[in-house]
Amino acid sequence: MGVYDYTSVEKKWQDKWVKENTFAAKQDFTLPKYYALVEFPYPSGDGLHVGHPRSYVALDAVARKKRLQGYNVLYPMGWDAFGLPTENFAMQHHIHPEIVTEKNVSRFKSQLQSIGLSFDWTREVNTTDPSYYKWTQWIFIQLFKHGLAYKKEMNVNYCTGCKVVLANEEVVNGFCERCGSPVVHKTKSQWMLKITEYANRLIDDLDDLDFIERVKTQQKNWIGRSYGAEVNFTSTEGDKITVFTTRCDTLFGATYMVLSPEHALVRAWLENGIIKNADEVKAYQEEAAKKSDFERTELAKDKTGVCLKGVAAVNPVTEQEIPIYISDYVLSTYGTGAIMAVPGHDTRDWEFAKKFDLPIIEVVAGGNVDEAAFTDCETGILVNSGFLNGLSVEEAKKAMFAWLEENGIGHRQVNFKLRDWVFSRQRYWGEPIPMTYCDKCGWQPISEDELPLLLPEIKDFEPGEGGESPLARHTEWVNTVCPCCGGPAKRETDTMPQWAGSSWYFLRYMDPHNDQALASPEALAYWGPVDWYNGGMEHTTLHLLYSRFWHKFLYDIGVVPYKEPYKKRTSHGMILGMNPRAFVNMSKKDQDALVAEYGSEEAAKKALVEKYGEMAEHPIVKMSKSLKNVVNPDDIIRDYGADTLRLYEMFIGDFEQAAPWSTSSIKGCKRFLDRIWQLQDILIDGDEYRPELEAAFHRAIKKVTSDIDSLKANTAIATLMALVNDIVKTGATNKKEYHTLLMLLNPFVPHITEELNQICGLSGELSQQAWPEYDEAKCIDSAVEMPVQINGKLRSRITVPTDSDNDTVLAAAHADEKVAAAIEGKTIVKEIVVKNKLVNLVVK
RNA sequence: GCGGGUGUGGUGGAAUUGGCAGACACGCUAGACUUAGGAUCUAGUGGGCAACCAUGCAGGUUCAAGUCCUGUCACCCGCACCA
Numbered sequence: 001m002g003v004y005d006y007t008s009v010e011k012k013w014q015d016k017w018v019k020e021n022t023f024a025a026k027q028d029f030t031l032p033k034y035y036a037l038v039e040f041p042y043p044s045g046d047g048l049h050v051g052h053p054r055s056y057v058a059l060d061a062v063a064r065k066k067r068l069q070g071y072n073v074l075y076p077m078g079w080d081a082f083g084l085p086t087e088n089f090a091m092q093h094h095i096h097p098e099i100v101t102e103k104n105v106s107r108f109k110s111q112l113q114s115i116g117l118s119f120d121w122t123r124e125v126n127t128t129d130p131s132y133y134k135w136t137q138w139i140f141i142q143l144f145k146h147g148l149a150y151k152k153e154m155n156v157n158y159c160t161g162c163k164v165v166l167a168n169e170e171v172v173n174g175f176c177e178r179c180g181s182p183v184v185h186k187t188k189s190q191w192m193l194k195i196t197e198y199a200n201r202l203i204d205d206l207d208d209l210d211f212i213e214r215v216k217t218q219q220k221n222w223i224g225r226s227y228g229a230e231v232n233f234t235s236t237e238g239d240k241i242t243v244f245t246t247r248c249d250t251l252f253g254a255t256y257m258v259l260s261p262e263h264a265l266v267r268a269w270l271e272n273g274i275i276k277n278a279d280e281v282k283a284y285q286e287e288a289a290k291k292s293d294f295e296r297t298e299l300a301k302d303k304t305g306v307c308l309k310g311v312a313a314v315n316p317v318t319e320q321e322i323p324i325y326i327s328d329y330v331l332s333t334y335g336t337g338a339i340m341a342v343p344g345h346d347t348r349d350w351e352f353a354k355k356f357d358l359p360i361i362e363v364v365a366g367g368n369v370d371e372a373a374f375t376d377c378e379t380g381i382l383v384n385s386g387f388l389n390g391l392s393v394e395e396a397k398k399a400m401f402a403w404l405e406e407n408g409i410g411h412r413q414v415n416f417k418l419r420d421w422v423f424s425r426q427r428y429w430g431e432p433i434p435m436t437y438c439d440k441c442g443w444q445p446i447s448e449d450e451l452p453l454l455l456p457e458i459k460d461f462e463p464g465e466g467g468e469s470p471l472a473r474h475t476e477w478v479n480t481v482c483p484c485c486g487g488p489a490k491r492e493t494d495t496m497p498q499w500a501g502s503s504w505y506f507l508r509y510m511d512p513h514n515d516q517a518l519a520s521p522e523a524l525a526y527w528g529p530v531d532w533y534n535g536g537m538e539h540t541t542l543h544l545l546y547s548r549f550w551h552k553f554l555y556d557i558g559v560v561p562y563k564e565p566y567k568k569r570t571s572h573g574m575i576l577g578m579n580p581r582a583f584v585n586m587s588k589k590d591q592d593a594l595v596a597e598y599g600s601e602e603a604a605k606k607a608l609v610e611k612y613g614e615m616a617e618h619p620i621v622k623m624s625k626s627l628k629n630v631v632n633p634d635d636i637i638r639d640y641g642a643d644t645l646r647l648y649e650m651f652i653g654d655f656e657q658a659a660p661w662s663t664s665s666i667k668g669c670k671r672f673l674d675r676i677w678q679l680q681d682i683l684i685d686g687d688e689y690r691p692e693l694e695a696a697f698h699r700a701i702k703k704v705t706s707d708i709d710s711l712k713a714n715t716a717i718a719t720l721m722a723l724v725n726d727i728v729k730t731g732a733t734n735k736k737e738y739h740t741l742l743m744l745l746n747p748f749v750p751h752i753t754e755e756l757n758q759i760c761g762l763s764g765e766l767s768q769q770a771w772p773e774y775d776e777a778k779c780i781d782s783a784v785e786m787p788v789q790i791n792g793k794l795r796s797r798i799t800v801p802t803d804s805d806n807d808t809v810l811a812a813a814h815a816d817e818k819v820a821a822a823i824e825g826k827t828i829v830k831e832i833v834v835k836n837k838l839v840n841l842v843v844k
Numbered sequence: 845g846c847g848g849g850u851g852u853g854g855u856g857g858a859a860u861u862g863g864c865a866g867a868c869a870c871g872c873u874a875g876a877c878u879u880a881g882g883a884u885c886u887a888g889u890g891g892g893c894a895a896c897c898a899u900g901c902a903g904g905u906u907c908a909a910g911u912c913c914u915g916u917c918a919c920c921c922g923c924a925c926c927a
Contacts, residue, residue, distance in 0.1 A: 214921085218848075221848090224923090226926075327925095717869095793896095842907045
């Protein structure tokens with residue numbers, strides 16, 4: 001039948017699918033539904049790289065299989081198109097971001113279509129479309145009306161590169177997650193969202209979800225719930241100093257206190273002249289304020305601080321006076337910004353106490369507090385602790401809670417690491433925040449029937465130097481009337497962060513053209529929640545957490561009928577590339593040249609590390625533009641075809657694991673497809689599996705069916721390769737077999753399978769057929785080959801009828817020549833037969 | 845430091861409840877067909893001449909361990925002075 005012309009065949013089917021909307025979800029809400037979702041991309045100017053399709057193809061296979069199994073499948077795609085790179089590109093090239101976005105979207109879309117993904121393109125959404133962001137703004141207004149959006153003057157992370165405020169989640173080691181510029185602190189008035197209000201539910205509700213474990217633990221750690229107590233100390237000046245502690249059992253061992261340098265009491269005491277060493281204290285405060293987050297963590301090992309002279313605290317349980325220090329190891333943003341220090345049983349306090357020569361009292365026996373803090377809560381027994389003596393840590397905590405409450409000194413308290421979400425960005429290319437400020441009425445949302453509040457068309461979207469939004473310069477837009485009193489008011493000029501539009505997009509797919517609501521209640525009830533959501537690990541504490549928060553809020557106000565947006569969450573591993581700077585990846589010629597230059601291979605490698613950093617030691621690294629090791633899917637499709645690309649991405653390895661791209665391995669996938677193509681030459685009639693292949697087919701159906709659902713496409717494909725090998729060995733295949741094979745392959749390689757099915761006239765379009773069924777009873781061959789072990793070592797193999805009883809199997813084993821020779825003259829101690837698996841004879 | 849994960853041929857990776865380690869593929873070797881081969885096909889391919897030895901390392905349980913238990917090492921990812 002000649003060579004397979006993948007280019008024209010793939011084009012033919014892709015055009016047909018787009019033209020006929022073959023994969024559009026049906027509006028029939030009585031059918032069983034399945035909602036498969038992949039994270040919609042940010043349409044950057046670079047186009048797709050081979051990492052994108054890994055996620056898309058995996059769920060495409062799931063979606064295609066579910067359709068064949070009779071589900072009404074929603075598998076949508078859209079564009080998360082607001083964001084900085086587009087805006088930066090637009091500024092550099094003096095093109096409006098809207099035009100840049102449009103261009104990028106059309107490139108992405110044609111790339112996705114050239115992969116043959118079965119997206120429902122009738123439901124495409126775009127976060128920058130006013131008919132979409134109308135509802136993003138609407139949700140913000142609801143958040144405001146329910147007290148979950150508030151404006152606050154606060155210390156924020158400010159990226160010196162992007163000139164924009166960042167959320168905590170966007171700061172990595174003190175640097176901007178996106179551009180890598182240092183992040184500094186600034187005080188700015190910001191819109192905040194009270195995600196902390198949902199902290200408990202965001203943790204607790206994880207229990208019922210089918211999320212991969214690392215996503216759950218990462219979210220839990222990020223939210224960082226800890227159970228403890230708030231305890232009130234008093235100062236010698238009569239102030240109440242509240243601390244948070246998880247170890248109230250150690251209160252008798254609190255020998256000093258530490259406040260964060262920013263603590264309000266320190267400011268008050270300085271103002272009142274209570275602190276005698278004010279200069280020293282002020283100097284330390286300034287020093288601490290200057291440090292970036294990065295410096296603060298870098299210097300973490302070495303404790304610094306200043307003792308406040310002229311004021312002390314009283315330990316409420318010992319009634320002893322203890323000194324008060326300020327130190328930047330106490331964070332103003334966690335707990336109460338103040339701690340009771342128990343050097344005997346907290347590592348940080350211990351280090352601090354050693355450095356400042358403070359008393360260390362052992363209150364939990366079991367370690368040696370002179371050498372190190374004893375932090376074991378399991379085995380320790382309370383000592384030197386009055387009424388707690390002799391108790392375990394757990395018991396002592398309970399007793400202390402009771403004592404604190406009885407005496408009005410403290411109470412149980414739960415604290416979180418999670419901070420409220422900084423929601424303002426001083427940028428142009430984002431959703432306008434639909435709020436106005438009036439001197440009389442304060443902040444007011446604009447009337448909901450004025451939504452969407454359109455982003456005004458402006459030309460100068462450079463950010464202001466002082467970190468001011470570009471919109472602020474457009475007074476004709478800024479000046480408006482107060483929706484409350486009708487007086488003069490000003491619009492909010494900050495825009496929403498990139499995460500806004502993606503926090504609810506999966507709901508819009510359910511009913512994307514609705515102009516009365518973000519989606520109809522019927523559509524929301526039918527399609528939700530998302531059955532399977534796949535996306536990157538990097539979004540675990542960003543998009544994934546944010547969207548769970550918004551969803552819970554929408555649930556609370558009755559918009560959505562279920563409290564979690566996603567039933568199941570998985571995460572694909574990255575596709576890695578060759579590191580051209582690693583010695584082992586260089587051509588022989590370049591290696592020789594380097595060896596010649598530096599004298600030896602070792603010296604050459606060392607020189608590379610000096611030149612490029614440690615990275616030069618790793619042969620496999622992330623793909624990046626700077627290394628020029630990015631593989632473009634367009635090239636792969638041109639050289640091998642979309643089906644080969646799809647097959648390879650699924651075959652490359654464990655889906656959850658990172659995998660290096662290999663240009664040679666991909667050939668194996670191409671070869672396999674060519675063999676599938678060639679099978680048509682040996683096609684014979686027949687509408688039943690031939691006996692010699694029947695069991696193999698039933699097993700393959702079973703394996704592929706379950707493997708697609710458990711993200712093991714690699715083994716599903718291996719099974720199909722083995723099946724093809726078996727078929728080829730028989731020298732022929734019949735129509736029934738070929739059709740089943742093409743059906744099983746269809747979710748992975750839809751083009752070639754549809755084409756072969758059509759050429760050979762096997763059935764109507766595969767996309768309209770029913771998924772093959774298997775019969776458990778027929779998965780088993782009539783005879784099995786069983787290994788025979790003597791003392792656990794393989795000695796021979798016997799073939800017996802399947803499900804033979806032990807006596808039959810043993811008789812066959814003993815009849816075997818090699819076995820007989822091996823046990824010659826030995827005593828049989830034990831005979832083990834595992835049905836259909838193996839025989840083991842234990843001899844002496 | 846805390847949390848999560850991974851260690852299997854030259855490479856990517858397979859191995860239901862413990863039950864033939866290395867499926868499937870890449871690469872490599874030899875051969876065939878070819879003017880040619882970076883195409884295709886056939887055969888071979890963990891190590892060792894063998895007995896045997898092999899799943900990071902050291903023990904243990906078991907008739908039987910990649911899988912279970914104890915200890916240990918290495919690497920990767922996330923968080924990181926969170927009281």
